[in-house]
Amino acid sequence: MEVTARYFAAFREQAGKESERVETRARTAGELYGELAARHGFADPRARCKVAINDELRDWDAELADGDVVLFFPPVAGG
């Protein structure tokens, strides 16, 4: 399955890119975060981050489908 991963703020800087195509066997958004965190060295625990699939916030156990755009949000700091 191939999905597009998009990175924001600290994740983008750490990955060195805004997005990438990812060939993965991850079944959920959380599994995919685990893979990408290992690859890029993301240090934030999943519970403090958020994920969106195709521009909607989802739980970490949301299932992925081929072609999904998965947005990874590091811990927020509004205000």
Next chain:
Amino acid sequence: MEVTARYFAAFREQAGKESERVETRARTAGELYGELAARHGFADPRARCKVAINDELRDWDAELADGDVVLFFPPVAGG
């Protein structure tokens, strides 16, 4: 003993005057309020009102001296 009583807001309207000279045997501000409330028909219980003597807020048991100016404040409603 003679003091000057000054009335504000609802008290002034009810008394029909801003101030008056009062010859009294009241020893405290509270006793004087009792006398004047009976005379003018002030209906507010003392606990909800305030009193100042010579421009300083005081307790109702503050003692009066000849020549004092005693200010009677009905319940406040700021804001």
Next chain:
Amino acid sequence: MSFRIQDEPIDPRVLEARLRDDRAGACVTFEGWVRDHNEGEAVTALEYEAHEPIAVAEGEKILAEARERFDVLAIHAEHRVGALAIGDCAVWVGVSAAHRGAAFDACRYVIDEIKARVPIWKKEHYADGDSGWVNCATRAPAHRSGPAAKVS
């Protein structure tokens, strides 16, 4: 002086400028507006009356208490007196602080204490021509309150 009684319109922009501080991360303001009803009665206008020397002294005391209790950088408050129309700003309280918790808590403390302690009275004029001093059980006889009730 940080607490003022005034008979000119309150300008929040001018007042907020007094709260500026490079260390401030939060600014909370409260405005009390004259609203068109109170306890089911349609209100057409208001008059505020204050005993200014004691109102200012008590207001300054409240601000000093807030500065002591909460970690704030600046506080300012003003209260209008005189005749006000619906929508006019009757009272303004502004607080700046490094963090928002202290700013919210101090602002709320100050307005609650002003309303409870500062010698300011509010006379409401109602749509039916009647009028009354808010919170006061004492009522002027009808023949005396008549003329004032027609003010709007």
Next chain:
Amino acid sequence: MSFRIQDEPIDPRVLEARLRDDRAGACVTFEGWVRDHNEGEAVTALEYEAHEPIAVAEGEKILAEARERFDVLAIHAEHRVGALAIGDCAVWVGVSAAHRGAAFDACRYVIDEIKARVPIWKKEHYADGDSGWVNCATRAPAHRSGPAAKVS
């Protein structure tokens, strides 16, 4: 839309006008200002980044929750993105209500939830030339964060 993300300076006067309502007796506003320090470090400038579609959707959801929980008349909120200087307004929340309790509670609820839930990130630039994303354990390698750290 009552929640906006914008890259132009926030003008509280314009925003407050949206809260006007003859039934309103209370107006509480919160402004978040860029302050010159954070956790002991001297801050020289900030950048805010948002993912706008989700930030707006989540912001509107928070305002709808506040309208449901508290007896308010109007609520509006805006958050800046882009480069900000010390003293700039980063976020504004305003609430009007018949009574002040609901206005204070709703304003506090909205800013607390915005800070916890809306996808907005803050990068601080420090006096020593370093920089960092607030609240994030993830740090860019030094050779990548270098150039950004010189922005001010």
